[in-house]
Amino acid sequence: MAPAASSASTAQYQPYVASSTTSGFGPAFSICNLANEAGTISAQSLHTALMVLLQSNFAAVSTTAQWIEALRSGSPLPKSNLVQSALDGRSAVALA
Secondary structure (H helix, E strand, O other), rough: OOOOOOHHHOOOOOOEEEEOOEEEOOOHHHHHOOEEEEEOOOOHHHHHHHHHHHHHOOOOOHHHHHHHHHHHHHOOOOOOOHHHHHHHHHHHHHHO
8 A cells, every 4th residue: 555645756755565565665764864872874875774684684675666567477576685695795895
């Protein structure tokens, strides 16, 4: 179930939950920069970190278009796992 919104532009910035196994977070899920005793993180870095973490073990992260296509085709979205994500992360950091 998508969130009620007054316009299409605001709908993309609201989190929604479609079922117990499907949830989505628009770009504004991490709209604010955070700072506290543990450190500081920009909204963009927070959003990226959360999406990478979710994809690594907890969820399949996709664009809206990919999600709609998966629904239409009945195919599951690709989902990673923590071990593969850690191996890919090690390689990606070593190349940077």
